[in-house]
Amino acid sequence: MELIEVSEVSKEFLVYKRKKGFWNTLAGLVSREYEVKKAVNQVSFSITKGEMVGYVGPNGAGKSTTIKMLCGILTPTSGQVIVDGRLPYESRKENALRIGVVFGQRSQLFWDLPMGETFELYKKMYKIEDKRYKENLEYFIELLEMEEFLNRPVRQLSLGQKMRANLAISMLHDPEIVYLDEPTIGLDVLAKSRIRQFLREVNRQKKTTVILTTHDMDDIEQICDRLIMIDRGQLQFDGKLDEFKRTYSGGYMLIVDFKDESALVSDPRLKLVKQEGPRKHFSFHKEDISVAEAVSHITGRHQIDDLQIKEPDIEEIIKSMYVRQSNHDKYDGKNVVNLA
Numbered sequence: 256m257e258l259i260e261v262s263e264v265s266k267e268f269l270v271y272k273r274k275k276g277f278w279n280t281l282a283g284l285v286s287r288e289y290e291v292k293k294a295v296n297q298v299s300f301s302i303t304k305g306e307m308v309g310y311v312g313p314n315g316a317g318k319s320t321t322i323k324m325l326c327g328i329l330t331p332t333s334g335q336v337i338v339d340g341r342l343p344y345e346s347r348k349e350n351a352l353r354i355g356v357v358f359g360q361r362s363q364l365f366w367d368l369p370m371g372e373t374f375e376l377y378k379k380m381y382k383i384e385d386k387r388y389k390e391n392l393e394y395f396i397e398l399l400e401m402e403e404f405l406n407r408p409v410r411q412l413s414l415g416q417k418m419r420a421n422l423a424i425s426m427l428h429d430p431e432i433v434y435l436d437e438p439t440i441g442l443d444v445l446a447k448s449r450i451r452q453f454l455r456e457v458n459r460q461k462k463t464t465v466i467l468t469t470h471d472m473d474d475i476e477q478i479c480d481r482l483i484m485i486d487r488g489q490l491q492f493d494g495k496l497d498e499f500k501r502t503y504s505g506g507y508m509l510i511v512d513f514k515d516e517s518a519l520v521s522d523p524r525l526k527l528v529k530q531e532g533p534r535k536h537f538s539f540h541k542e543d544i545s546v547a548e549a550v551s552h553i554t555g556r557h558q559i560d561d562l563q564i565k566e567p568d569i570e571e572i573i574k575s576m577y578v579r580q581s582n583h584d585k586y587d588g589k590n591v592v593n594l595a
């Protein structure tokens with residue numbers, strides 16, 4: 256059985272319709288008009304135990320609303336969400352004991368308490384038995400390198416240290432699923448890499464299911480095997496990361512600095528997409544021509560100064576999809592958010 260099943264789920268909010276102008280504002284104080292905002296629209300997907308899934312989409316796409324329904328904070332307007340055999344919004348307490356949640360912008364820490372005492376507090380809250388608590392704490396302290404700041408009050412910790420502590424707290428009770436919202440936001444490269452490594456390791460050791468919403472595509476590339484993309488409340492893609500790249504990318508990029516600026520490459524599998532003096536950019540698909548063949552085609556026929564290969568970049572693909580969508584919206588004259 257799937258661990259998470261989301262079937263044709265929609266979530267609508269009633270929002271107050273603001274009108275421009277003084278008299279309209281005044282009239283609004285007496286009788287308010289509302290409109291329906293569809294934050295999530297007929298979304299279906301299922302997730303198996305142990306999967307690491309990136310849940311992405313532009314601002315306002317409906318990611319947080321979906322996660323809140325999975326956590327049981329919100330009830331769907333229609334459709335059904337089943338997490339570990341339960342309706343999360345009907346059994347919030349049981350669900351809470353089986354999940355861990357980290358919001359990059361919000362902390363679960365107490366400002367004046369040292370980290371060590373904060374862990375103790377969560378042990379009591381989650382009623383974690385001594386043995387498991389000790390084992391998990393030792394494991395997380397080592398994996399997240401928290402020893403040096405364990406006795407310092409939270410207000411003295413850096414953003415990266417606080418995020419590591421938040422992650423440890425969310426996993427102290429061995430949750431089946433962790434929901435992470437922007438877990439690496441604002442962190443430096445080293446701190447990001449530590450957190451990504453930690454998540455991969457815990458997933459490997461404990462088979463924890465990870466659902467990650469992020470705008471950082473390196474998070475997705477380095478943590479997730481699967482990508483679910485949502486836009487304006489609707490599912491746009493659900494599949495393996497490789498498949499996503501294959502389907503949407505313009506392929507690999509071969510960037511060559513020719514000695515002779517007028518050099519001509521005749522192979523139709525190498526498509527010239529950009530030229531800057533002696534530097535030419537060719538796109539190609541690995542299915543048509545292998546990287547080795549593409550390189551030897553160039554080097555066997557031309558004198559070159561330099562050559563670089565760029566793999567399909569998920570960030571570029573997603574960025575161009577967002578831009579395409581928003582241009583389409585402008586063209587259609589539609590609002591970015593679907594209104595019922």
Ligand SMILES: Nc1ncnc2c1ncn2[C@@H]1O[C@H](COP(=O)(O)OP(=O)(O)OP(=O)(O)O)[C@@H](O)[C@H]1O
Nearest residue numbers: 268270292294313314315316317318319320321592
């Ligand atoms: N409680 C609410 N009342 C009214 N509208 C809401 C509410 N919560 C969310 N929305 C609207 O629903 C849409 C989806 O919001 P949601 O927070 O799920 O997006 P998101 O994908 O998480 O965006 P972001 O990346 O900016 O966090 C947005 O248009 C938002 O304004």
